[in-house]
Amino acid sequence: MSEAASIYTVDKVLLVAIRDNITDTDIINLQEDLSEKIVNESARGVVIDIAALEIVDTFVGRILAQLSSISRLLAAETYIVGMRPAVAMTLVELGMDLPGSKTALSLSHALRSLKAKGLA
């Protein structure tokens, strides 16, 4: 696993913190590592924290959307948390409103939603 992102498991939920200096290769590796971990740990929930990301461009946006789709196929629900307001506005202008990805303002909001659904 690269230094640019770390995956922790808490109550069957995989928490992923993405660092700002993540490269394209790192994030593709993360996609693979995360998919394997969902299956190996029978995770039902995934929370991806992007608070450290100063920007989300079309490449990273596409990978985030794919991460959500992959998790859904592996029976886990994904929340993207910590998006900065300026990032949200910029993504909409880019025409990338991440359809299919659930978002929450913070990690605790996401965990509450997952617990309410019995997924954590």
Added chain:
Amino acid sequence: MSAPPAEPAARVELRQERDIAAARIAVSKAMDAMGARALRKTRFVTAVSEIARNALDHGGGGVIEIYRLERPLRIMIRCRDEGPGIADIDRAMTDGFSTARSMGKGLGGARRLVEAFRIDSRPGAGTTIEMEAKPS
């Protein structure tokens, strides 16, 4: 393309993936030095990320120069590559047009995020893109 206004405030070579992040950081710092607002900075740095990736993926690498322009205060970047060039610029600027790993929103998206966007590209002669934004 117009002549350079002055010496660049910074210059970033685009040779490998991590240079895209280096370009983002350099532009972000230059805008911080201008007291740029968060949204202005996010929009411009996102646009820089798109064209830097483009130069690396399609142009085989290149260089980004960052300029501070005065009266009115604004940031300008020039990204040059010596790649194959873009045969049909209008088509490349259209959302949905993609030849590599992007979603085809990169160039058109970058143009929407900045206040001035100029592109000069010819097959065999590489691509030069200039973008400008006000800090506030």
